Amino acid sequence: MSYQKSPARREPEKSEGFFSLTLGRKKKQRDSVNALDIEARDAIDGGTVTQEIDPSSFHLEEGEERSMIDQKSREAKDVVDLERVLMEWIDDVLVEQRIIVKNIQEDLFDGQVLQKLLEKLGDVKLQVPEVTQTAQGQKDKLRAVLDKVSQQLQIQSWNETKWSVDSIHSKNLIAILHLLVALAAHYKAPIRLPEDVHIKVVVVKKVGGKLEHRMVEEQITSTMDQMTGGKFERDAFDTLFDHAPDKLNIVKRSLIEFANRHLDKLNLAVTDLDTQFADGVYLVLLMGMLEGYFVPLHSFNLTPESFDHKVHNVKFAFELMTDAGLPTPKARPEDVANCDLKSTLRVLYNLFTKYKKN
Known part of the structure; x- marks a missing residue:
């Protein structure tokens, strides 16, 4: 301390x-x-x-x-x-x-x-x-x-x-x-x-x-x-995981298709939503594509080698989301970096809600 x-x-x-x-x-x-x-x-x-x-x-x-x-x-x-x-x-x-x-x-x-x-x-x-x-x-x-x-x-x-x-x-x-x-x-x-x-x-x-x-x-x-x-505010994903796990794959496929529609422009593709967003790289690049700008490579770790690097990337992606007018994500960067599926889904769904017509 x-x-x-x-x-x-x-x-x-x-x-x-x-x-x-x-x-x-x-x-x-x-x-x-x-x-x-x-x-x-x-x-x-x-x-x-x-x-x-x-x-x-x-x-x-x-x-x-x-x-x-x-x-x-x-x-x-x-x-x-x-x-x-x-x-x-x-x-x-x-x-x-x-x-x-x-x-x-x-x-x-x-x-x-x-x-x-x-x-x-x-x-x-x-x-x-x-x-x-x-x-x-x-x-x-x-x-x-x-x-x-x-x-x-x-x-x-x-x-x-x-x-x-x-x-x-x-x-x-x-x-x-x-x-x-x-x-x-x-x-x-x-x-x-x-x-x-x-x-x-x-x-x-x-x-x-x-x-x-x-x-x-x-x-x-x-x-x-x-x-x-x-008093803890539950959301649709709590309900989904608790009561409708059979629909989880449908939601995951929709979010993967949404992400790939934009990441494809960089010749990138998401095949495993559970893990590929954990290092924050795809999140950062996705935000750049959604907002129409190039993210300087020195701003994040393109090849993160540690958990701290991953957390830094996710935090940076969250900052880009806030700058774009999105509410601060409820998920914690550490949870996304730890491959917590529910946290990853929450973040991606917020992006999907705003940019799905793009």
């Missing part, structure tokens, strides 16, 4: 981390407890299990419970996609302040980015110190931010929600995701969150002097309608 960080942000020494201990290796209880203290943010309430954990490694008091995110679940595509979409949304909201979130846990735990995000989204101003140098100062800022979130979202008490000052400050991934999803839904963020995202959590508890462990699933997102209270 390109933002001045508080001096309090320091990583513990990895050599003393609890999860770096070799399985089965005997350690004194005192050493294990110290290690747990050092790595508390990773081992308690939402940390990540980085390897298979032997329950005998835990030293818990009777009735005490600890939970950790299952590593495979943490690396699941829908979880990774959710983090990416939320981070890119924050970057877009705070672009004028040149804030870039690189790690959703490390960059949001101290309240600085959350403060800026809430002030921008809610058009409010929080009376808190700009930079906090102590853990207590960070928690005080977080408390002020979460109090304002409760007011904005009309929540009776954020203590009753799935996040808290302590959970956010301890870099609890699940709590941070719950908070961001709630903000995105309330402020009608122009993004499409992955639906039905679940994270598996390993829970270890001491009962009757013995350790018991179980796997539970934490639901982070549901459907867009449920998350937004039905």
Whole structure:
């Protein structure tokens, strides 16, 4: 994150981390407890299990419970996609302040980015110190931010929600995701969150002097309608995919014929709508043909070699559409670049609607 960080942000020494201990290796209880203290943010309430954990490694008091995110679940595509979409949304909201979130846990735990995000989204101003140098100062800022979130979202008490000052400050991934999803839904963020995202959590508890462990699933997102209270605007393509998939090929053929009618002048042809628009090249060239101008080759990547190049091309095509008087596409450039068919169809259909008589 390109933002001045508080001096309090320091990583513990990895050599003393609890999860770096070799399985089965005997350690004194005192050493294990110290290690747990050092790595508390990773081992308690939402940390990540980085390897298979032997329950005998835990030293818990009777009735005490600890939970950790299952590593495979943490690396699941829908979880990774959710983090990416939320981070890119924050970057877009705070672009004028040149804030870039690189790690959703490390960059949001101290309240600085959350403060800026809430002030921008809610058009409010929080009376808190700009930079906090102590853990207590960070928690005080977080408390002020979460109090304002409760007011904005009309929540009776954020203590009753799935996040808290302590959970956010301890870099609890699940709590941070719950908070961001709630903000995105309330402020009608122009993004499409992955639906039905679940994270598996390993829970270890001491009962009757013995350790018991179980796997539970934490639901982070549901459907867009449920998350937004039905406020998310569905369109014809949602209906098409949900209720009339048999007609999908008809729509695709019509859009392919439309695109080829214009791209043929450049001796180009679309045969696979699902993938050929993903790098943005055909979109840029198509806009030039539709509007009757030559697009300078230095303005985009004619032979994109990376995902960033593809996203740049799609964004540039979107700018050309806006300049032509078209509404800003609802689709995200990243989704088009990821070969999301529904997003590609939305973009092409907007062009078809305006230029079909050309």
